[in-house]
Amino acid sequence: MDEALRVGVVGAGPWAHRVHAPGLHAHPGTRLTAVWARRSDAAKSLAGEHGAEVADSFEELLDSVDAVAFAVPPSVQAELAPRAARAGKHLVLEKPLAADRAGAEEIVEAVTGSGVAALMMLTRRFAPEVQDWLAGLRELGGVQGGTGRWLAGGLLAGDYAASAWRQEDDGALIDAGPHAIDLLDAALGAIEEVHFAHRGDDGLWQLVFGHEGGATSTLTLSLRMPVQPSLVDFAVYGEHGCVPLAGRRTAAHECYARLLDDLLSMASGERADHPCDVHRGLHLQRVLADVLNAR
Template identity: 85%
Template sequence: MSEALRVGVIGAGPWAHRVHAPGLAAHRGTRLAAVWARRSEAAEALAEAHGAEAVGSFEELLDSVDAVAFAVPPAVQAELAPRAARAGKHLVLEKPLADDPAGAEAIVEAVTGAGVAALMMLTRRFDPEVQRWLAGLPELGTLQGATGRWLAGGLLAGDYAASAWRQQDDGALIDAGPHAIDLLDAALGDIEEVHFADRGADGLWQLVFGHEGGTTSTLALSLRMPVQPSLVDFAVYGEHGCAPLTGRRTAARECYAQLLDNLLVMIREKRVDHPCGVHRGLHLQRVLADVLKAR
């Protein structure tokens, strides 16, 4: 690509400030061109900080960019992403893809029909450490199962204390769940069944998944646990031992730069398939729905 990809950000919340806007502005292959948010003053502040334009409507943003990065609640993304895809815009999509499987299916249909590139913000999948971990799993031989913990206090205070969709009873599952479920799924193969799902009164989820091939995994998940630092770790077990994945060594903004690298390759090579594309998002949406049914 001879010129930087013009990208517009929709939303002006914490993640847009912390990752999307600075990441797009800093990347050599992209330019943050426009920002639109339902709170115009927030859009103006974010745009001004990065030399972009705050626009007055979603339609105006689409007219001024080549791609759109979403930093909005799932229901809003489900409404707007199909319109952006049908307008021929490439997409950076938040997780979960939508607020229900029907909304996710509509996004997949629009993206597939338009032939645009689209990637999910499954941040840790773009972490070199995670990529090395996944690539090394064949050394374990026949895989037998996996465990995961994602225990943090992100909903107790700070940036997300006022985030209505995260603060609902299922907020931890909807917010952190796609990341954790995706890692277990990528390690063992597609989740085909939810064997057990329980959310305690304190917001702690305990989940057991059945994967293709008959392996199982377990996940403990909470964003209301006052632990410092957060406990985020995974382990896969096989006939030759165990492969742990502990902590996070790569910052989210560096993972975002890797995501943008991938998006630009997809656009240049006119590729629509990717392990973190919209079909992945639809699969995860269906797993979330199955968890809620099983609870």
């Protein structure tokens, strides 16, 4: 693209401060143009750090940008993202796509109908070590199953201890679940069935999935586990043994820069599709719904 893509950030919470705003400001192909949040003081603080304008309304933000990066709860994203897509704005979308399947379907319909580029913030999928792992599994073949653990204490203290939607009973599943489910799904084939789903009183989830082609996987998930550092690991096994997801864990800001590279390619027409587009978000939303129904 000849000029930097003008991007507005919606939301001014921890993730907007830590990743979205600095990432957009630093990337040579994007320009952080405006910030809008329902708390005007938070929007002013975030915009001031990066030389952006503060929009007085969502409509004003849409009028000043080419793309919108969302850093808001799922229900808010489901309300605003279709409006942005129908206004012709490219999208960076948080996971999960919406609060329910109907909301996710509306976003997909708006994106598809408008032809804008839209990518999900499935951060680890943009990490080179994850992409190499997935590529190696496709070449390996003979995969029969896999396992994942995502155990962290993010809801006990720190930035997200006051996040209302994350503190709900299913908050860990809705927040970290899409990341973990996405990795197992990408490694083993599309999840077609939830064989077992249990959430303990302490917020510990135990899940068993059935995948396209017959593979099975297990996932243990909690954001209320007092472990330091967080325990996040994945492995796939089969006729060739066990293949863990190894190597360094690429920092979120580096993954975000790679996401923006791909968004720019899609926005310019150089790339038509992407494994982390809105259709991926809808698939993950369906799996989340199946987990909640199976619990």
